[in-house]
Amino acid sequence: MERIAILIPVVGYLVLSIAIAVWSGRRTKRGDSGSFLEEYFIGGRSMGGFVLAMTIIASYTSASSFVGGPGVAYTLGLGWVLLAMIQVPTTFLTLGVLGKRFAIIARRVRAVTIVDFLHARYRNDTVVIVCSVAMILFFMASMLAQFIGGGRVFQAVTGYPYEVGLVLFGVSVIAYTTVGGFRAVALTDAMQGMVMVLASVVVLMAVLEAGGGVESCVQTLKAIDPGLITPSGAGGKIPGPFLFSFWILVGLGILGLPQTAQRCFGYKDSRSMHRAMIMGTLIIGFLLLCTHLTGTLGRAVLPELPAGDLVMPTLTVELLPPFWAGVFVAGPIAAIMSTVDSMLLLVSASIVKDLYVRYRLKGDVSRISPAKISRLSLWSTLAAGFVVFLAAFRPPDLLVWINLFAFGGLEVVFLWPIVLGLYWKKANAAGTLLSIAVGLTVFMTLSITKFPVFGLHAIVPSLLISFFAFCIGAHLGKPAPPDILRVFGED
Numbered sequence: 001m002e003r004i005a006i007l008i009p010v011v012g013y014l015v016l017s018i019a020i021a022v023w024s025g026r027r028t029k030r031g032d033s034g035s036f037l038e039e040y041f042i043g044g045r046s047m048g049g050f051v052l053a054m055t056i057i058a059s060y061t062s063a064s065s066f067v068g069g070p071g072v073a074y075t076l077g078l079g080w081v082l083l084a085m086i087q088v089p090t091t092f093l094t095l096g097v098l099g100k101r102f103a104i105i106a107r108r109v110r111a112v113t114i115v116d117f118l119h120a121r122y123r124n125d126t127v128v129i130v131c132s133v134a135m136i137l138f139f140m141a142s143m144l145a146q147f148i149g150g151g152r153v154f155q156a157v158t159g160y161p162y163e164v165g166l167v168l169f170g171v172s173v174i175a176y177t178t179v180g181g182f183r184a185v186a187l188t189d190a191m192q193g194m195v196m197v198l199a200s201v202v203v204l205m206a207v208l209e210a211g212g213g214v215e216s217c218v219q220t221l222k223a224i225d226p227g228l229i230t231p232s233g234a235g236g237k238i239p240g241p242f243l244f245s246f247w248i249l250v251g252l253g254i255l256g257l258p259q260t261a262q263r264c265f266g267y268k269d270s271r272s273m274h275r276a277m278i279m280g281t282l283i284i285g286f287l288l289l290c291t292h293l294t295g296t297l298g299r300a301v302l303p304e305l306p307a308g309d310l311v312m313p314t315l316t317v318e319l320l321p322p323f324w325a326g327v328f329v330a331g332p333i334a335a336i337m338s339t340v341d342s343m344l345l346l347v348s349a350s351i352v353k354d355l356y357v358r359y360r361l362k363g364d365v366s367r368i369s370p371a372k373i374s375r376l377s378l379w380s381t382l383a384a385g386f387v388v389f390l391a392a393f394r395p396p397d398l399l400v401w402i403n404l405f406a407f408g409g410l411e412v413v414f415l416w417p418i419v420l421g422l423y424w425k426k427a428n429a430a431g432t433l434l435s436i437a438v439g440l441t442v443f444m445t446l447s448i449t450k451f452p453v454f455g456l457h458a459i460v461p462s463l464l465i466s467f468f469a470f471c472i473g474a475h476l477g478k479p480a481p482p483d484i485l486r487v488f489g490e491d
Helices: 002-027 033-045 049-060 063-076 078-087 090-108 116-122 125-158 162-211 214-226 241-248 252-256 258-265 272-301 309-320 322-360 370-391 397-423 428-450 459-476 482-488
Strands: none
Touching: 002 125, 002 162, 002 322, 049 090, 049 125, 049 162, 049 272, 049 322, 063 078, 063 125, 063 162, 063 241, 063 272, 063 309, 063 322, 078 090, 078 241, 078 272, 078 482, 090 116, 090 252, 090 258, 090 272, 090 482, 116 241, 116 258, 116 309, 116 322, 116 397, 116 428, 116 482, 125 162, 125 309, 125 322, 125 370, 125 397, 162 214, 162 309, 162 322, 162 370, 214 272, 241 252, 241 397, 241 459, 252 258, 258 322, 258 397, 272 309, 309 322, 309 370, 322 482, 397 428, 397 459, 428 459
């Protein structure tokens, strides 16, 4: 009976997600083939402030926000809570640096995808193919990690087999993304963001009640290990170089994540963008604070867990009634689904818009009927999701490293081509290709060999070296033609 009570909010949430997709699919403007692509992949550029804020937050957060991050906070203490708050400016930074200028230029060149933007800026087929393939491969790896993480959380909390959870949310996210496109993804992201906030508050309140309040929990942590309440963490495991690396990985580096950067194409006006910057910063700050505090203070309630990653599922089972446990399960599932749907749509866009339309149709979308481009988009989304879904039934080893590698790889490939392409007149295709080649080589080498570079994460030297490689390539290669500079010039 308790299992059924846990499932009720989860199933209700999934059914609502699919209902939103069906409604969104009916609202999709079929029109000509070009307008369908714009509607299906960026929602007709019509997002308001609240939906924009929530979809950026939901696309950025994932299972790590509910399981991995709180698990590390359980192990290292309040220092990790402080470190996690570096992610608070995610929405503000993305929209502040990219937002208005990115949206204006995307409309000028009718860019639907990040690769559309890069093609218009650099006019180089190699750039398009390399970036499209990199996006597909890294996103598929990251989606696999999210699917498996969701199935394991579901199994830990409900007691149902891993495969049941995988089927439930895997089929749901593939279905609503395929049927509803970007509009469904954006609206469900908004709903998923609210579910995540609700779930984080419910568990935190339960921990505070069980632990006798904040002061009592902190005193208990101090008795366990005084390092748990210091900025450097238990055992001093949060050194300065690691702190700096985190600023780069989840600070500057997020400008190179296509799943968040592309959201800048989809809002309707400057007012929406400004509202999203404020709301997004406040909401993600509250969400991250609640989840990571729960992980840290949860150690005062359950001090003997064998692994930090078990803290959130165990707290849920031990402290919450079955129905609210189901609400919590909906939280990480929402985070996972909101990350997967964004990646799934971008993989489909890379296949259809960046490769098929650009090279099979020579960029002339009018050569294909709206009905056919619609079917192709739907089937591409479905096929990509199905491949990852099947792979998740036999999860590979070293999954966490695959996910981290995908995250860093996307930043190395896209950060400098996007940012410098927007703001530096001398940016060109030679600089982009040299930056990607050198950056990926350094990142892969450091990630595989674990070679120490002053205690820094591999992403820091990789981005630094790839920046200089971009500058060298830009000076050695041909400058951008005047017509490109006119389009990408100052407004």
